[in-house]
Amino acid sequence: MNLAICSLASGSSGNCYVVKSQTTTLLVDAGISARRIKQNLSTLGLKPQDLDGILITHEHSDHISGLETFIRSADVDVYANANTFRGMRLVLPEERCRRFATGDVLQIGDLSVRTFAVSHDAADPVGYSVNFEGRCIAIVTDTGIVDRALLREIRSADILVLESNHDEHILRMGAYPWFLKQRILGERGHLSNEAAALALAEVLKWEEENGACKDRRILLAHLSQKNNFPEMAVATMENILEEQGCPPGSKTRLTALPRAEISPFYSV
Numbered sequence: 001m002n003l004a005i006c007s008l009a010s011g012s013s014g015n016c017y018v019v020k021s022q023t024t025t026l027l028v029d030a031g032i033s034a035r036r037i038k039q040n041l042s043t044l045g046l047k048p049q050d051l052d053g054i055l056i057t058h059e060h061s062d063h064i065s066g067l068e069t070f071i072r073s074a075d076v077d078v079y080a081n082a083n084t085f086r087g088m089r090l091v092l093p094e095e096r097c098r099r100f101a102t103g104d105v106l107q108i109g110d111l112s113v114r115t116f117a118v119s120h121d122a123a124d125p126v127g128y129s130v131n132f133e134g135r136c137i138a139i140v141t142d143t144g145i146v147d148r149a150l151l152r153e154i155r156s157a158d159i160l161v162l163e164s165n166h167d168e169h170i171l172r173m174g175a176y177p178w179f180l181k182q183r184i185l186g187e188r189g190h191l192s193n194e195a196a197a198l199a200l201a202e203v204l205k206w207e208e209e210n211g212a213c214k215d216r217r218i219l220l221a222h223l224s225q226k227n228n229f230p231e232m233a234v235a236t237m238e239n240i241l242e243e244q245g246c247p248p249g250s251k252t253r254l255t256a257l258p259r260a261e262i263s264p265f266y267s268v
Contacts, residue, residue: 021132023110034072087124112130139221170226200241230256
């Protein structure tokens with residue numbers, strides 16, 4: 001296993017990922033209970049003390065709800081930018097808080113972690129690109145738009161965790177109040193299936209034009225329980241990529257991550 005990722009949970013009710021090399025293991029977000037995190041780590045043959053760091057994308061509860069309790073039993077540093085630490089309003093051991101400025105590159109064990117801004121209604125939300133020996137796993141979730149900087153992060157990824165939160169038609173016709181629909185659909189909300197697919201299509205077309213096509217696994221993430229389902233997310237991505245002239249195949253493999261179960265490890 002060179003560089004790998006496993007989802008412990010991915011959805012509007014909780015998000016938590018394990019990213020690891022042979023010698024370094026990171027947790028990205030802790031949006032499920034501390035008990036579930038420990039149980040899921042145990043299922044993977046890991047203990048809390050095996051972690052070399054916890055990376056936090058932003059302070060919303062579905063990304064940090066288990067952090068305060070979990071950190072009591074885990075002798076591990078927590079990485080976030082200063083605004084996110086303030087926004088979390090959690091009681092964390094100060095000696096375990098590692099603050100960075102968005103855009104910094106972190107070195108944790110043998111992993112180089114690039115931090116980058118995303119567009120979401122949080123204090124200072126970020127995504128992460130984790131790099132090891134020329135391989136890259138990028139986590140791009142909780143963003144309302146994909147700008148040029150995010151497209152560059154997508155291009156760098158061998159494994160891409162990409163938000164595909166909702167089907168826009170289901171959301172618009174559903175029971176959510178209008179203010180919540182506006183929030184989700186806004187530029188600081190969440191990516192729809194279609195928006196995620198169009199962003200990926202732009203990357204694939206750029207690669208083809210520049211002779212830079214690469215093998216890539218796409219893990220569709222943060223699926224809404226009420227406004228999406230895995231088969232729709234994958235089908236929308238496949239259909240739009242085909243319409244855009246870059247159908248998925250052996251070089252672009254699509255998988256929708258489960259909302260509440262452990263996924264397999266995906267490695268590169």
